[in-house]
Amino acid sequence: MQNDLWNYCLNLYARPGVEHACLRLQDQGMDVCLLLCAAWLQQRGIACTEARMEQLKDCAEPWQREVVQPLRQLRTQWREACAQDEALAALRVQVKALELEAERTLLSRLEALSQQWQRAQSQDNCDWPAMMAASIDRPDYGALQTLRAAIDPA
Template sequence: MQNDLWNYCLNLYARPGVEHACLSLQDQGLDVCLLLCAAWLQERTVACSETRLEQLKACAGPWQREVVQPLRQLRIRWREAAADDEALAALRIRVKALELEAEGTVLRRLESATLGWSSAQSQDDCDWLRKMANSVGHPDCDALQTLRAAINRA
């Protein structure tokens, strides 16, 4: 198991099916940084509570809204035009790098927010993925099950 959230996310994201699952969940409006943090906490058997869920959402939310999402929207908006414009394609690559850097900042902030959180008394107290998905109004789906299976293969 990795000892920091960024490395954990890189490892998890590289597992078969995880990238596609994360992009699908992102398209459904879920914050992938929060889901990956939830997976990390779940694997570490950290106790999950509504208070902790809200703390994580409050930590990630402003940065996601003000930094990550505008960069992502710009990158997506430029996709078609960049296919025929070399200069725009180069800028789009730089925007993508900034988006990834911004997500790294979110993950570092989330990790800092969890310092000192205690372990769960039982496995039932640490189903972070389900609770995180439900907290934003999304029930379990195929993509979430793919993510859960990747975690369990570790």
């Protein structure tokens, strides 16, 4: 089990089907960093509450809006043009690296915020990923199920 959020996310994202599931949910408007943090909290047995959920969102939303999303948008806009422009392709690789570093920074902030949260008193704690996904319209439940299965591959 990985204790820190970044390494946990790398490990989880590499599991079969998880990348595709996360990207499907991202296409629906889900913040994948929040979703992966939710998976980490679920795996650690941390009790979830609306207040904690709001704290995570309040931490993530400005960073996503002001840093991650502009980098992602630029990288996406350059996708087709890179096929004909080597210099632009090289810049796009750098933008992708910045986007990843911005996500790593966000995950570090989410980890720091939640580090002292206590474990649930019972095993009947809530479903962090589903609660996080409830913020979007009609989330892809198949993608959520893929993520749940990867969190606890018992």
